[in-house]
Amino acid sequence: MKMSLVGLCAAALLVSNASAETINVKAWGITWEQGLQEIADAFTKETGIKVNPIPQTSSTEGLVQISQNRANPNVDVWFTTSSVAARAQNDTELFAKIDLDALTNKDDIISSGISENWVGAYYYPLNVVYRGDAVDAPITKWEDLWNEGYKNNIAAPAFEMYQGRLLVLASVLNGGDITNIDPGFDALKRLAPNVSVWFPSDSDARKAIATGEVDILVATPVFKEALAEDVDNLQMVIPAPTPITYDVMMLVNTPKKDSATKFIDYVLNKDAQEKLAAGHFSVPVNRKAQAPEEISGLMPAEDQLISIDEVILNEHADEWSRRFHSEIAK
Incomplete structure (x- = not known):
């Protein structure tokens, strides 16, 4: 009986120590x-x-x-x-x-x-949300953003937003990748006439589409939920390949x-x-x-996700940011 009591006390002490941690x-x-x-x-x-x-x-x-x-x-x-x-x-x-x-x-x-x-x-996947009643045809792929009919009608993230995902995506779509980024810069230069706002913050992105300044927003899915009450017929698409x-x-x-x-x-x-x-x-x-x-x-398959090598991105972030603001978001 004495040994049993000691054992019970020890067990109680262990429970007490665990609960106190x-x-x-x-x-x-x-x-x-x-x-x-x-x-x-x-x-x-x-x-x-x-x-x-x-x-x-x-x-x-x-x-x-x-x-x-x-x-x-x-x-x-x-x-x-x-x-x-x-x-x-x-x-x-x-x-x-x-x-x-x-x-x-x-x-x-x-x-x-x-x-x-x-x-x-x-x-978070990078995606597109857009006003369904203001865009002539549904947006189904990234390449649609370069359509000349969308001139001055897109809000897209500045380099600092989403840690350069749009730049890397643009490079991948044009035969490059994070180790060969020039195709991405060339592609964003071609996209620039369609971009009314290169937004540096979530609040700027929300304002651009909520006020009707643009009909198309390149962002993350949270905007679909956040803007549901402010924007009618807001559509969302998550094209592949998908930066995350x-x-x-x-x-x-x-x-x-x-x-x-x-x-x-x-x-x-x-x-x-x-x-x-x-x-x-x-x-x-x-x-x-x-x-x-x-x-x-809407999510593409796992093998269609673009996971960024953050070490490489951090190594070039300052250089690419300066280049983005001097060559694209002038």
Whole structure:
């Protein structure tokens, strides 16, 4: 009886320690509001590991804040963009490699969405939304944007928006790629007469189509949802090949790496993925999870997705940005 009591006490202590453990997760406030808080609560209920949210307004701000506390990091899991992650991963003292063998959902993740440096949380495809009653024929492919009938009728992302996806896409469509970018610049020069607005922010993109300045918008699916009440007969198409942009999770090098890895794995499960995708009007990285209905039926096959090499993009970003603004968005 005495041994049984000792065993019970030890078990209770283990449960108490587990329930007392807390990991700190840094993410955008909107990410917490649109699914991550609910996922964190379910994770705590299942594992006993508490999740403490730490807000950030941008990925760049988040990286600065984490770096400032490198001697004693107060973040265990960090949500960021894939482009910022590509820079942060070089800091091997601050960021830890992810043990992919510890991820029970790893085999269900799309191939470009998982690495030892970061794992995707969800992704946004580049797409086209347009006023169906103002465009003579349905837009079905990227090449349609170069139609002379669309002069001054397109809002397209400036280079800094979506991390250069449109430039890389234009290059791919014309026989190049991220390592041969000149075809992309040539193609965007030809597109320029059709572009009324090279937008530098989401608010500028929304304003351009909501006010009727343009009828066609190259952006991400979230605009289809956001503009539904302001724009009648708004149509969406996601042509192939499709550049995608990831929001990702990174593992900070703290003593809580095991618990933090469990949380990353939990975010990758089917139910969690569908919650995040619904909240962000985005696409899950887990193949078993469904994107929102308006997106899922339009998505090209996985082998038609263009996943950008962020290391190469970061290396040339300043040069390509200057060139974009001097040669195209004059």
